[in-house]
Amino acid sequence: ANADGRNVLQFAVRSRIKFFLRPDGLAGQPEQAPSQLTWKLVSEGGEQALEVHNPSGYHISFSKIALAVEGKEFPSDAPPMLTPGSTARYVLKGLNHPPPAAASVHFSAVDDFGTAQQHTARLASPGS
Secondary structure (H helix, E strand, C coil), X not given: CCCCCCCCCCCXXXXXXXXXXXXXXXXXXXXXXXXXXXXXXXXXXXXXXXXXXXXXXXXEXXXXXXXXXXXXXXXXXXXXXXXXXXXXXXXXXXXXXXXXXXXXXXXEEECCCCCEEEEEEEECCCCC
């Protein structure tokens, strides 16, 4: 109840809006950036991790990253964003050794309209 005895229900809403100003002449298109990512499986402190490199000039916002092996997914804590030209590593939950079979990366990247677009990528060979 408030000071004059009436019942009051209040809501507080907190939201974040990403705003990007893209300079003229930026190579490529933003919707092509997720397909340019390169992915490697690496060991990090006894755990398996995905290393991703973004060669594009665009920021990429993820909503999901996982390694798929024989129909099973090993997720990571998806990062909020990968900046242009950067490389990051994300530990995979439940995968403690390299998979014995072929694996692929399943990830969702948020497009300019706020929609999570599903992608599948191949892992780079260990020597690259």
